[in-house]
Amino acid sequence: xxMHFFGGAFIALxxxxxxxxxxxxxxxxxxxxxxxxxxxxxxxLLGVAWExxxxxxxxxxxxxxxxxLDSISDLFFDTAGASIAIWYxxxxxxxx
Numbered sequence: 001x002x003m004h005f006f007g008g009a010f011i012a013l014x015x016x017x018x019x020x021x022x023x024x025x026x027x028x029x030x031x032x033x034x035x036x037x038x039x040x041x042x043x044x045l046l047g048v049a050w051e052x053x054x055x056x057x058x059x060x061x062x063x064x065x066x067x068x069l070d071s072i073s074d075l076f077f078d079t080a081g082a083s084i085a086i087w088y089x090x091x092x093x094x095x096x
Contacts, residue, residue, distance in 0.1 A: 002077075015039040
């Protein structure tokens with residue numbers, strides 16, 4: 001669970017860096033709310049992709065069953081980490 005939380009926070013902060021401090025993303029979104037939604041949705045979609053990867057490994061290469069509650073808690077911690085990281089960046093005025 002801590003790995004999912006901190007992984008979600010790291011990806012969200014990396015996305016915020018891409019939006020605000022790099023010149024890679026040229027057409028920048030105008031509002032912090034849009035950027036926050038983009039970052040949380042990106043982290044969530046990456047979490048879903050990771051859970052599908054885990055499911056495929058567990059199904060085809062392992063005899064360990066995949067539990068739905070484990071996947072749901074992993075996605076929750078991914079999203080919670082991203083949300084806390086964005087909130088922290090807004091409160092500390094790292095993004096404006």
